[in-house]
Amino acid sequence: MLPSFSYVTDHPGFRGTIKNSPSDFIVTEIEMPERLLSDARAESLQKTSEAPLEQSNPCLQQPKKLRKEPPGPFAKGCHGGAPSPSECDPRRAGGRCSASPNKNQPEAEPGMKPGLEEASRLESLLGKPMSELLNKFACDLKDAWGLENNADAGAREISLGQVLDKKNRADLHSAVRQKFPFLVTATKDNEMIVKGNADYRELGRLVTEKETSDFFKFLDAKLENSTFSFEPDGNKEHRKVVHHFINRKFGKLLETKSFTVTDANDQPNMSIMVRFREKSCSRKRSAGSFQEKQDLYTAFTLQKENLETLEAIGFLAAELGVLPSDFSYTGIKDKKAITYQPMVVKKVTPERLKEIGSKVGKKGMKIHNIHSVCQHLRLGQLKGNHFDIVVRDLKHHSHDSSADLKGRISEAVESVKTKGFVNYYGPQRFGQGQNVQTDQIGLALLNEKMVKAMKLFFTPEDTDDPVNDAKRYFLQTEDAKGALVMLPEFKVREKMLLRALNRYGVNHEGCTKGWLNIPHSMRIFYVHAYCSKIWNEAASYRLKIYGSKVVEGDLVFSEENDENISLNDKVHVVTAPEESANKYSINQVVLPMVGHSIKYPSNKVGQWYRERLSKDELQMCKFRVSPLQLNIPGCYRPILKNVQNLSYFLEGSEKGIEIEDNHLNESKVSLHISFDLDPSCYATVCLREIMKCDF
Structure with missing residues (x-):
């Protein structure tokens, strides 16, 4: 696990196996x-x-309107107005004038036919003669769109005259677009101009008239948390064209996703769902508003x-x-x-x-x-983790001649309970047992070697299963589209990356866009793994050359809780007089997690950091990866940590029988141990200190 890494205690320890089954290793977060x-x-x-x-x-x-139909893959509480298969209008754009009601909109009054509510609004705003002119213009335009050779259809427009009142103009914009979603409105010197919506016409050539109409009504309504679903579509290439259209025209406002649905014949099929992108977290609160939406x-x-x-x-x-x-x-x-x-x-x-x-x-x-x-x-919000662990097949170490295994276990547990353990990052941080570990990918990303990082990510394990078969195929062929088909649906990261690679290519630019295609938390996970590896090595070096003595140049962390004090101001460099006076203990010493805004020890450990990063072609201040929007300021981590609420008992091969005899029969005894650790501490590392063995 952690070869040649240090221990803080000196008891002999013992051997045993962990994680024989998932129930032998139970982790529960302690939250507030x-x-x-x-x-x-x-x-x-x-x-x-x-x-x-x-x-x-x-x-x-409360959501604007809860959907009653089976929910789709985005925000499940709101409905975007997708029609059922039986409601679908088979016509494409070019049919007669149609304005389907949008399910996102308030329902019309009882007895009112669909579309009449918008018509009455238009009449009240425009008057009956102008309203009829607009209606004729709209229907004539749709008829013209149906004629393939009608080149002037896109240039047609109508003036609704001057509308001086700002609120009336806003109401008129909304009323026109809701009744005629295939039209767009504009204002020039208070004059209202209406013309055909070229985007509507383009989408209408790809999907049904009803879908096109309902999509643009959904787009115009802009209801928070609402979604819109297109009809089930088994043609992958056609779905791809629809995805590309929406991303090209409305990518800053909308995002799309394909998901599995059941069609009218109860057969599995695919559909495209659309939702509004999240607003920036930095949006300003409206004046006088105590709480934003x-x-x-x-x-x-x-x-x-x-x-x-x-x-x-x-x-x-x-x-x-x-x-x-x-x-x-x-x-x-x-x-x-x-x-x-x-x-x-x-x-x-x-x-x-x-x-x-x-x-x-x-x-x-x-x-x-x-x-x-x-x-x-x-x-x-996380206070730490509670662990309930069973260590099986207990034995002495081969070099230990003692017959008192129970005594060895008790000595080990009590020693770590008193002195703590070296606060290493555990093996799961790096992908234990994998052919490529996460820190290798992180280093490639820090060096902006995007293609190398991508190929490391897709390096398969030595097993034959759908995931590794897809990775193997991709590395051999660079066929991102083919690998996508082979991957199971739940492999979200892999699919996100492959979709971008299929679109942009397996080159530096394509791989950069691929990494940008996965969430920020996933991108930075790999970089943090590299930083963790460096910290582990630094901790071993520090303990090897200085032991548990606090020396000049070490960094110690202040317990000051004043939030106005910066992190670096809370870190103190130990002076020579402080070393002589033994002012600090090893439990107060911290080491930096590498980044661009931290200070390093001013003794041999600081020099070690510089040389170690130089080996990986990284300079001390190069912890920003602008193309991937990654910013790594760094932080500080205590060398030692203590375990809390530790308890244990020994159990024989027959469950429920606790061991009283000091001379235990090896391999027939299990250690049940429970304890709490602070956030970012690893139980496997604590067990390593107790048992003096690697896993």
């Missing part, structure tokens, strides 16, 4: 408030918490088994039809374990999350404690 997880753990997480929806947090705004956020506890955190999020995102970046969480959890961690997902209602419970159960996941919240999870 703790009640969100305590109930689940106490009940062994047998049932999903069914918190009444009417008790949702009052700061959450809230997005829809749903919190839950994710229980997963034998799954990576990002892989689990990929499953959930695919099932819910949202993006992986719509999930917030506070840490990456072990794969070979049963883990419980709080998450928050945007644009998904609690009802929708409950609907997928049975489906995700087949993937090794369960969802608990579902409830509405006001915002996503933030760093600092």
Whole structure:
């Protein structure tokens, strides 16, 4: 695991195996408030918490309109006005004048036919004669669009005259576009001009008239959290053309996603869903507004088994039809374990999350404690992690002649309980057992070697399964489109990258756009892995040359809680008089995680950092990757950490029988150990210190 890395304790330790099964390694996040997880753990997480929806947090705004149809893959609480197959108008653009009602819009009064509400609004704003002229213009334009050789159709326009009142102009713009979504309006010197919408005409050549009309009504309404679905479409190339049209014309406003649906014949098919992109977080609050509009956020506890955190999020995102970046969480959890961690997902209602419970159960996941919240999870909300671990096949080390195995175990546990452990990053940080580890990809990204990083990412493992077969095929052929077909749907990162590579090519520019195509949290994950590797090596070097003595040039961290003090101002460089006076203990010493805004030790350790980064062709200040929008300022990490609330017992091969005899029968005894660790501390590293062996 961590070859030649240091220990802080000197007991002999013992041997054993961990993670024999996921149930031998259980991880539960300790968050604020703790009640969100305590109930689940106490009940062994047998049932999903069914918190009444009417008790949702009052700061959450009600969605504009909840959909009643089976929800699609984006925000599941709102409907975008997609027609059912039976409602679909088979005509393309060029048919008679049509203005289908948009399901996003308020329903018309009882007895009023679709479109009449907009017509009455137009009459009241324009008067009957002008309203009739506009209606004739609209229908004549649609007829002209139907004639392939009519070159002047796009140049036709009509003036509605001058409208001096600003509010009346706004109402008129809206009324025209809602009744005639194939028209666009403009104002010139207070004069209202109406002409055909070229984008409408172009889309109308790709999809049905009703879909085109409803799409532009959805676009004009701009309802927050609303979505729009096109009809099921089994033609992949045609779907690609529709995707490209929307991204080309409305890419700054909208985003699209294909997802699996059931068509009119109860057969699986594909459909395109559209939603509005999120507004910038820096948007200003309106004057006098205490609270800006809230997005829809749903919190839950994710229980997963034998799954990576990002892989689990990929499953959930695919099932819910949202993006992986719509999930917030506070840490990456072990794969070979049963883990419980709080998450928050945007644009998904609690009802929708409950609907997928049975489906995700087949993937090794369960969802608990579902409830509405006001915002996503933030760093600092995690207090740490609780671990329940079973170490099996206990034995002495080969060099240990002692017969007292129970004594060795007790000595080891008590020693680490008192002195702590070296705060290394654990093997899961780097992709334990993989042919290519995450820090290698991170280094390539820092050096802006985009193609190398991409090929490292797609390096397969030595197994034959759909994922590795697809990676192997891609590296051999650079056929991104073919590899896409081979990949399972839940491999979200891989598919995001391959889609960009298929579009832009497997070159520096294409790979750069590929990395930009995945969420920022995933991109920076690899860079942080490299920074973690350097920190591990630095910690070993520091302990090797100076041991547990605090020396001049070391960095120690102040306990000052004043938020006005910068991070660097809280880090103090130990002076020679302070070293002589033994002012600080090794528990206060920190080492920097490399970045562009941190200070380095002024002793041999600082020199080591410079030489180590130079080996990887990195200069001290080169921790910004502008093409990938990555900014790595750096931080500080304590060399040692302590374990809290540690308890343990020994159990024989027959469950429930605790061991009293000091002379244990090797391999027939298991160690059950529980403890809490601070955030970003690794249980495998703590166990390594206890047992004095690598995993």
